[in-house]
Amino acid sequence: MNIVQTENLTKIFKSGRFSNNSVKALDNLSLNIEEKKIFGLLGPNGAGKTTLVKILLGIIYPTSGKAEIFGKNISNHQSRRRVGFLPENHRFPEYMTGEQVLFFYGELSGMKHTELKKKSDEFLSLVDMEKWRKTKIKKYSKGMLQRLGLAQAMLNNPELIFLDEPTDGVDPIGRKQIRDILVNLNSEGKTILVNSHLLSEVELICDTVAILNKGLLVKEGTVEDLTVTENAYIIKTSDLSESILNTLLSQYKAEISSKNDFKYKSSSVEDLNLLIDYLRKEKILINAISQEKNSLEDLFINVIEQEAV
Amino acid sequence: MIFWALTKGTIKEALSKKILLSVFGLFSIIVLIILALINLDSVEGIPSLMQANEEFDYRQFIISIELIMISQPPFLIIMTLFMVMVSSFIPSMLEKGNIEVLLSKPVSRTSIIISKFLSGVIIIFFALLYLVLLIWVIVSAKSGVWHFNFLLYSVFYYTYIFAVLYSAIILTGLLFRSTILSLIVNIMLFFPVTAVLSLKTEMAQVITNKPVMFIIDFIYYLLPKPWDIRAIASSLIEGSFTGTGGFFYAYQPVITSGIFMVAMLFLSIYFFNKKDY
Numbered sequence: 303m304n305i306v307q308t309e310n311l312t313k314i315f316k317s318g319r320f321s322n323n324s325v326k327a328l329d330n331l332s333l334n335i336e337e338k339k340i341f342g343l344l345g346p347n348g349a350g351k352t353t354l355v356k357i358l359l360g361i362i363y364p365t366s367g368k369a370e371i372f373g374k375n376i377s378n379h380q381s382r383r384r385v386g387f388l389p390e391n392h393r394f395p396e397y398m399t400g401e402q403v404l405f406f407y408g409e410l411s412g413m414k415h416t417e418l419k420k421k422s423d424e425f426l427s428l429v430d431m432e433k434w435r436k437t438k439i440k441k442y443s444k445g446m447l448q449r450l451g452l453a454q455a456m457l458n459n460p461e462l463i464f465l466d467e468p469t470d471g472v473d474p475i476g477r478k479q480i481r482d483i484l485v486n487l488n489s490e491g492k493t494i495l496v497n498s499h500l501l502s503e504v505e506l507i508c509d510t511v512a513i514l515n516k517g518l519l520v521k522e523g524t525v526e527d528l529t530v531t532e533n534a535y536i537i538k539t540s541d542l543s544e545s546i547l548n549t550l551l552s553q554y555k556a557e558i559s560s561k562n563d564f565k566y567k568s569s570s571v572e573d574l575n576l577l578i579d580y581l582r583k584e585k586i587l588i589n590a591i592s593q594e595k596n597s598l599e600d601l602f603i604n605v606i607e608q609e610a611v
Numbered sequence: 612m613i614f615w616a617l618t619k620g621t622i623k624e625a626l627s628k629k630i631l632l633s634v635f636g637l638f639s640i641i642v643l644i645i646l647a648l649i650n651l652d653s654v655e656g657i658p659s660l661m662q663a664n665e666e667f668d669y670r671q672f673i674i675s676i677e678l679i680m681i682s683q684p685p686f687l688i689i690m691t692l693f694m695v696m697v698s699s700f701i702p703s704m705l706e707k708g709n710i711e712v713l714l715s716k717p718v719s720r721t722s723i724i725i726s727k728f729l730s731g732v733i734i735i736f737f738a739l740l741y742l743v744l745l746i747w748v749i750v751s752a753k754s755g756v757w758h759f760n761f762l763l764y765s766v767f768y769y770t771y772i773f774a775v776l777y778s779a780i781i782l783t784g785l786l787f788r789s790t791i792l793s794l795i796v797n798i799m800l801f802f803p804v805t806a807v808l809s810l811k812t813e814m815a816q817v818i819t820n821k822p823v824m825f826i827i828d829f830i831y832y833l834l835p836k837p838w839d840i841r842a843i844a845s846s847l848i849e850g851s852f853t854g855t856g857g858f859f860y861a862y863q864p865v866i867t868s869g870i871f872m873v874a875m876l877f878l879s880i881y882f883f884n885k886k887d888y
């Protein structure tokens with residue numbers, strides 16, 4: 303089932319009432335997010351990621367097109383009861399303590415007092431912030447604010463969580479903790495949408511990603527599908543002699559990566575097997591054959607560079 | 612439930628920003644000064660001295676003291692103070708990074724505005740009640756004249772005037788997103804402009820040009836009338852309110868200011884509901 307659905311969503315920002323300068327932040331975007339998935343929304347700065355999230359939450363209004371969450375039109379504010387949100391560069395009221403922030407926003411999500419007490423204890427310790435609960439947040443560091451923001455986003459037990467750069471400013475250990483928290487939430491059946499520039503992280507946790515560029519959806523698919531480059535194999539062997547290496551280079555156009563490893567691009571599985579036959583005939587031991595994977599970063603850079611051309 | 616959480620949040624904001632506490636502190640000082648004045652030996656003697664004089668209307672004397680307390684200068688100071696207190700509510704709510712979280716909650720934008728309005732009015736009502744009730748009790752206990760109308764009308768009408776002015780502060784806060792700018796516009800525009808306009812009858816005797824007078828009339832009816840409402844409260848307290856010309860004529864400033872307030876709130880709600888954040 304799709305928990306988020308957009309259809310030809312377009313957002314045009316007009317700068318100034320009388321000027322013709324306008325920015326198309328989203329351009330006919332049709333996107334579905336499946337239930338119980340971690341969905342990564344990628345794209346260069348200004349691609350429209352934050353704009354999409356804000357539209358889905360009713361913070362800004364689309365110029366045209368349709369969007370639904372939980373099958374309800376986004377204009378219905380009641381559907382936001384089951385949603386959590388961590389905005390980018392959030393600024394909670396500075397005079398509050400960490401605990402007060404959770405209480406205030408929890409109540410606004412419709413939580414009861416007893417439930418709030420229990421949940422705020424639970425989530426403050428989950429994000430490692432229980433020591434700071436009574437401290438005014440104007441004394442928090444950036445990463446501490448981010449951890450508190452994450453606790454705030456999870457507090458009301460939401461089915462759908464929007465996180466705009468959740469690990470921004472968080473130290474490496476904290477980032478790992480946050481990843482674990484997200485994977486854990488996902489295993490409890492929550493759907494999570496993450497905007498992030500840290501592609502190695504996205505690759506670690508996301509099931510599906512979409513790449514936006516200038517408001518357009520340029521690529522979408524599972525991380526698995528997007529990162530596998532078909533027909534390129536990494537073959538690990540033992541003891542390649544000089545002559546075999548030469549044959550591999552000249553006949554098979556292999557790319558030797560180290561003494562006993564090489565990459566082979568074949569046009570078909572048959573070709574790959576012919577190579578294996580050859581190696582076996584020469585009594586070469588094959589240790590491993592694996593399909594080559596691109597990193598998400600390679601893919602991202604490729605896609606965005608192609609767009610620029 | 613959620614609506615109440617919002618309202619409570621605004622009251623807590625006022626408390627934690629120390630503005631509310633400093634206003635209560637200031638009011639306490641005023642009350643203490645009045646208390647000290649009343650206990651002066653020279654003042655002590657006055658009641659007996661005056662009661663001895665058969666001709667002297669002692670009750671009227673106390674009422675005239677009360678009227679001084681709600682006269683124009685203290686009115687101007689107290690209203691300005693109140694405007695300062697609440698002027699940051701909307702701009703601080705609209706701060707980038709803050710408004711996004713608020714709007715992502717299951718609350719309608721309309722109820723956010725209404726709750727901001729109500730919480731401001733509630734805060735000011737209690738601040739006024741604190742000040743006026745204490746003064747009233749002190750003056751009444753000292754003089755033996757329990758003039759309930761003073762308490763009733765001054766708290767009610769001052770809160771009402773504040774509510775009218777606050778509705779404009781909300782709209783300008785939404786439009787400018789700046790506390791200072793919103794405050795300057797409201798204080799500069801309202802107090803001098805409405806004070807001058809309240810002298811409309813006097814102006815009519817001097818200005819003979821019909822179109823000019825029509826424009827002045829028009830602006831007068833359009834804008835809120837804090838000074839005129841204060842005058843109504845004052846004459847109600849004094850007991851000199853005649854209500855000549857019928858209800859609508861006598862209470863015209865109250866009614867037209869109420870219309871202004873509702874219009875400001877409608878505009879605020881309309882604008883807030885349309886805007887991207």
Ligand SMILES: Nc1ncnc2c1ncn2[C@@H]1O[C@H](COP(=O)(O)OP(=O)(O)OP(=O)(O)O)[C@@H](O)[C@H]1O
Pocket residue numbers: 315316317325326327345346347348349350351352353354390887888
């Ligand atoms: N309130 C606004 N008014 C005018 N233009 C805006 C507004 N918000 C966003 N934009 C424009 O819309 C485009 C998309 O912005 P958006 O914030 O969605 O990008 P993003 O993908 O989140 O970028 P980043 O990775 O830097 O966070 C940008 O060109 C931006 O300038």
Ligand SMILES: [Mg+2]
Pocket residue numbers: 351352353390466497
């Ligand atoms: Mg962004």
